Structure formats: structure tokens, C-alpha cells
Amino acid sequence: MRAKKAETSAFHDAVVLVTGAASGIGQAQAATFLHAGARVFAVDLVEDFRKLQQLAKDMGAAAEQRLAVFQGDVSQKGDCLTAVATCEEQFGEVTILLNTAGKLDGYKNILDTSDELWRDILRTDLDSVYYLTKAVLPKMLEQGRGTIINMASVASFVGGGGGIAYTTAKHAIAGFTRQLALDYAAANIHVVAIAPGAIRTPMNAADFAGDGKMAAWVAAETPVKRWAEAQEVADLTLFLASQKAGYMQGNIVEIDGGWLLK
Numbered sequence: 001m002r003a004k005k006a007e008t009s010a011f012h013d014a015v016v017l018v019t020g021a022a023s024g025i026g027q028a029q030a031a032t033f034l035h036a037g038a039r040v041f042a043v044d045l046v047e048d049f050r051k052l053q054q055l056a057k058d059m060g061a062a063a064e065q066r067l068a069v070f071q072g073d074v075s076q077k078g079d080c081l082t083a084v085a086t087c088e089e090q091f092g093e094v095t096i097l098l099n100t101a102g103k104l105d106g107y108k109n110i111l112d113t114s115d116e117l118w119r120d121i122l123r124t125d126l127d128s129v130y131y132l133t134k135a136v137l138p139k140m141l142e143q144g145r146g147t148i149i150n151m152a153s154v155a156s157f158v159g160g161g162g163g164i165a166y167t168t169a170k171h172a173i174a175g176f177t178r179q180l181a182l183d184y185a186a187a188n189i190h191v192v193a194i195a196p197g198a199i200r201t202p203m204n205a206a207d208f209a210g211d212g213k214m215a216a217w218v219a220a221e222t223p224v225k226r227w228a229e230a231q232e233v234a235d236l237t238l239f240l241a242s243q244k245a246g247y248m249q250g251n252i253v254e255i256d257g258g259w260l261l262k
Contacts, residue, residue: 010242011038015091017084017136019043019074019128020101021052024201025151028234029098030067031055036238039066041087041094044101047071074101075123080131093139096147096241099129104203108163121165126172133180141187147241150177150193154256157195174252181250192240192248197256200227223258 016033020026021042030042030052042052049069056067068090072079087094102125105117129150140146155161156174173193181191198204198218207214219226236255239245254260 011036011096014038014095014241015041015087015093016096016098016241017041017043017087017094017132018098018100019132020151021069022046022049023051024203025196025199025230025233026098026100027052028230029100029237032231032234032238033096033241034059034063034067037066038096039091040068041083041091042067042069043072043074043083044069045071045073074128074132075120077127077131080128081135084132084135088139093143094136095140095143095145097132097136097149098237099132099148099150101125101128102151102169102203105163105166108165110164113164118165122169125166125169126176129173129176137184137189140189141184145188145190147190148180148192149237149240150191152177152193152195152252154195154197154254154259156193156252157260161197177252178250185249190246190248191250192245193252194233194236194240195252195254195256196228196233197254197259198222198227199230199233199255201230221259222256223261226257228255228257 011033016038018026018030018040021030022044030040033040034056042049053067056063070083070086072083074080084094103121105121108117133148150173152173153161153170155167155170159167161167162170177191177193184191207218233255236253240248240253
């Protein structure tokens with residue numbers, strides 16, 4: 001990912017809280033909203049935000065001042081509440097929440113899934129969305145505006161995009177998104193989700209390991225015959241968070257190279 005000159009200030013008054021922001025899609029989202037003029041509060045389990053911080057530095061001092069990082073485990077309610085409170089102290093109330101953090105389950109079936117793995121995946125991929133949304137929503141309602149974009153998946157629609165735990169969590173996120181969107185549409189709370197297919201990120205590094213046969217198979221099975229880059233998802237996120245997408249509500253937007261056409 002390379003830094004580029006900011007082209008718009010449409011989000012100059014936005015406060016964006018993005019999870020999973022130290023790498024992959026979350027990092028690309030954080031950088032893209034910085035380019036767009038937003039204040040970005042980046043949350044991740046790891047403590048190494050150096051790549052994102054360097055991207056902000058490359059944009060200039062103003063961008064550096066609009067970025068704050070927070071190390072925390074979004075699978076834990078306490079860390080989620082502390083992240084939101086810290087963001088409010090540094091930047092003000094969250095106007096855009098990007099629930100991006102997640103992890104895979106190794107494509108394990110139910111008999112190969114331990115109780116510990118089941119709970120770990122659901123805590124990280126699903127409970128975090130609940131905790132963070134519930135934490136920011138009251139202030140959004142007070143403001144009379146807010147955008148929440150959840151990270152769904154092709155595994156929100158079909159089997160095979162993950163194992164039993166991951167697919168269950170992503171199906172649940174689709175339902176969560178639709179119900180939340182319905183409940184708060186009249187209150188001007190804009191809620192959508194993104195459903196990626198094969199996106200090349202560190203989370204999928206195992207597919208490219210060794211001779212890369214798994215990555216090649218995934219590309220061959222994708223109608224457009226390639227993996228997407230995280231920036232493509234980030235660009236879609238920026239559009240969905242904009243006023244141009246304001247009439248979209250509860251949509252689960254696929255970005256999958258045609259995977260779900262099959």
C-alpha cells in the first residue's frame with residue numbers, strides 16, 4: 001500500500017473507529033479515511049501499527065495528527081468500551097464505526113472444532129460487533145446521525161468460505177446488520193455490511209504458502225480469475241460511508257469477483 005495525496009475533504013468532520021486496523025482490510029480502510037480527511041482511531045490486538053503510522057507520516061503532519069492507535073482485544077467487552085471512551089476523549093464522538101476485525105477458523109468442520117476455537121471465533125468475529133455497536137449507538141442517536149459498516153463475507157451466504165465457526169459468525173453478522181438497519185433507519189443511522197470474497201491479506205497468508213496451490217485454486221474458482229487487494233474493499237467502504245450511499249440500508253454488499261454467482 002502506498003500513500004497518496006488526499007483528494008477530498010468530504011469526511012473532514014468524521015470520526016472513524018476501525019478495528020483490525022494494523023493490517024489487511026482494516027489498515028487499508030484506516031489509510032483511505034485518513035486520505036479523505038477523517039480523524040481515524042485505529043484498533044487492533046497487535047501493538048505494531050508502524051506501517052499505518054508511516055502511511056500517515058507520508059501524508060503529512062496534518063494526517064499524523066488525525067490518527068490515533070489503540071491496542072486492545074475486541075473479543076473482550078472491557079477493551080471495546082475502553083476503545084470507544086478513549087476515542088471520544090481524543091477525537092470526539094464516533095460518527096463512522098467500521099467493524100472489520102475478524103479471524104478464520106482453519107476451515108474446520110464441527111468434529112474438528114474445539115469448544116475453545118468455537119468461542120474464540122464467535123467472540124472475535126461476532127461479539128465484538130455487538131459490543132462496539134452498542135457502545136457507540138447512544139451517542140449516534142443523540143447526534144441524529146451515524147454510519148455502521150460491518151464486515152460480513154461470502155460465508156454470510158454460503159458454506160465453504162470458512163469452517164463451521166467462521167461461517168456461523170458471518171451468517172450472524174448478516175442478520176445483525178439487517179435487524180440493526182431496520183431498527184434505526186428512521187433515526188438516520190446508516191447501517192450496511194460488506195461481503196468480501198478472496199481478498200489478499202495477512203489473514204489469508206496460508207493460502208499463498210509453499211507452492212501457492214491453494215491461492216491458485218481460489219483464483220481459478222473465482223469468475224474474474226484473481227484475488228482482490230485490500231484497497232479495493234477500502235474504496236468500497238469509503239463509498240458506502242458517503243452521502244452517495246445514504247439510501248442504502250441493511251444491504252450486504254458483495255465484493256467477491258463473482259464467487260456467489262456460481
